[in-house]
Amino acid sequence: MSFFKRMNKKQWIGLVFATVIIFYDMLLYSIIIPLTSYYETTFHASPTLIGILFSSYSVTLLLTTTYFGQLTDRIGRKKPIIIGLIGMTVSTILFAHPLNFEMLIIARALQGIASAATWTAALALIADLFNEKERAIAMGFAITSMSAGTLLGAPIGGFLVEFGGYQAPFYTTSLLLLVTMVLGIFYLKDEERPVIQETSVKTWDLLRQREVLWILAIMVIAEGALTMLEPVLPMYLTEVFDANTIFVGLMFGAMTLAYGIMAPVSGALINKYHPSRVVLTGLLLSGVTLPFVVLAQSTIQLVAALFILGGSISLAVSPTLTMLGNSQSSSNQSSYGTLYSLFNIFFAVAAIIGPFFGGVLTDVFTSKITIIIASGGILLGTLGLWLSSKKVYLQRHRVKSSEANIP
Known part of the structure; x- marks a missing residue:
């Protein structure tokens, strides 16, 4: 495609990192779906508590996304992405070793906070790197990665649990997040942006x-x-x-x-x-x-x-x-x-x-x-x-x- 041929190295790196991060986020969002019955049995969680577990992600995402949006405009896109990846890794490790059901809710809430950082900064990075016409195609790939993560999360989680036990999906995704974080530290670059004045939007x-x-x-x-x-x-x-x-x-x-x-x-x-x-x-x-x-x-x-x-x-x-x-x-x-x-x-x-x-x-x-x-x-x-x-x-x-x- 001509779109890919026109992309420079910085655009390639930025788009790949943004789409991979969004994919990971939605993968982690849906990877616990097949574990619902496990939580009900292990922690004697009621349907109400299961509902709180799933909704805690959206609540913290809602509460913190404005802060991270303003932060990424002040300090650039790279640092919030790395911060978010650290938060996603910690939340995933907490999921692997829950001492009680309350810890699961805390881990899910932390995942929402981390997603507020990564989603906002990743989408802003794509907007920085591509012009008006190219942006439409680039954002389309971001949405596709979101759908792929949502679609694959539950079956991947179920498969890994079936063959590797409860911790398997969380160990696997933690490793992938750590690798992505290290690569991001070395290769991800912020696009030059206008200096923010006090009258910024x-x-x-x-x-x-x-x-x-x-x-x-x-x-x-x-x-x-x-x-x-x-x-x-x-x-x-x-x-x-x-x-x-x-x-x-x-x-x-x-x-x-x-x-x-x-x-x-x-x-x-x-x-x-x-x-x-x-x-x-x-x-x-x-x-x-x-x-x-x-x-x-x-x-x-x-x-x-x-x-x-x-x-x-x-x-x-x-x-x-x-x-x-x-x-x-x-x-x-x-x-x-x-x-x-x-x-x-x-x-x-x-x-x-x-x-x-x-x-x-x-x-x-x-x-x-x-x-x-x-x-x-x-x-x-x-x-x-x-x-x-x-x-x-x-x-x-x-x-x-x-x-x-x-x-």
């Missing part, structure tokens, strides 16, 4: 930008729908298809695989078409496809519906990383850390409210009706965002025109 300044809020709204709706399916879809599959855990995992795998495949494709599409049209098309297709998940009468139809749904959600979400970077002028390059910390914040919010409302609606109605309600919500959100998109991008065009006229 703050989180509140970014939130006052209509375009930034519009992009984040796209991501929240799409990711909220995806995370809503995490508790709801297994219940539906169990009720209708008499599904076991392997079947449920394969269905989520089909959706995640499509998500990862579509991520780099969406990067090429937003270079060819207006980005707002691409993400709105993805959101519209998500809303239209979602009811077919509960209308499927066979496994093949179900796989097809989930595959299209995963690709549609990726089409809506993947370009938002690039769009956020492109929403800022070159003079605001130093604000990329703060900008992508906002992405992490809203991503965490979507990961919290999606499963919550999915569970509440399923308690009130049924899993099938909940999925149909979610479809209606996506379509209404798409309509609202489409009606507001012209005003948002007209404002951006005026700002760019005024900047171009400044001598």
Whole structure:
């Protein structure tokens, strides 16, 4: 591909490190999924405690990501990445030798803090290294690595536990993290960025930008729908298809695989078409496809519906990383850390409210009706965002025109 041929050594190193780090993060996020029953048996953990264990990651990610976003804008991208890798390694070692269930929660919370550092700095590094058109493709690979980590975490964890015992997945990933950290210390370089003045862009300044809020709204709706399916879809599959855990995992795998495949494709599409049209098309297709998940009468139809749904959600979400970077002028390059910390914040919010409302609606109605309600919500959100998109991008065009006229 011409994209790879044009990359220089610094871009190669930066992109490889960023994508590998994001992959590790999501791998560690999902590697404990097959260990749920082990924790229930060993520590007599209730479903509520298991839920706290899984959600502690999102809570600490939400609480610390703004700090790390501002930190990476002040001191560069490399140091927060190394700090985050150290935190991920420590949390993984704690998982390998838990004295009690509370230690597991602490380890999971530490993982969320470490992810706030690595995710924010890694995405900011990609934004630094690539120009507006190249950034779309580079961010697509970052999203693909995220999907790959999510997809492979549970099966890799299960395989390593099966053949090496409980500590095997944590020893393996700790070693990989240590190797990556050492290589990062020697080879990872910060891109030269403008010196930050006291008037540098703050989180509140970014939130006052209509375009930034519009992009984040796209991501929240799409990711909220995806995370809503995490508790709801297994219940539906169990009720209708008499599904076991392997079947449920394969269905989520089909959706995640499509998500990862579509991520780099969406990067090429937003270079060819207006980005707002691409993400709105993805959101519209998500809303239209979602009811077919509960209308499927066979496994093949179900796989097809989930595959299209995963690709549609990726089409809506993947370009938002690039769009956020492109929403800022070159003079605001130093604000990329703060900008992508906002992405992490809203991503965490979507990961919290999606499963919550999915569970509440399923308690009130049924899993099938909940999925149909979610479809209606996506379509209404798409309509609202489409009606507001012209005003948002007209404002951006005026700002760019005024900047171009400044001598």
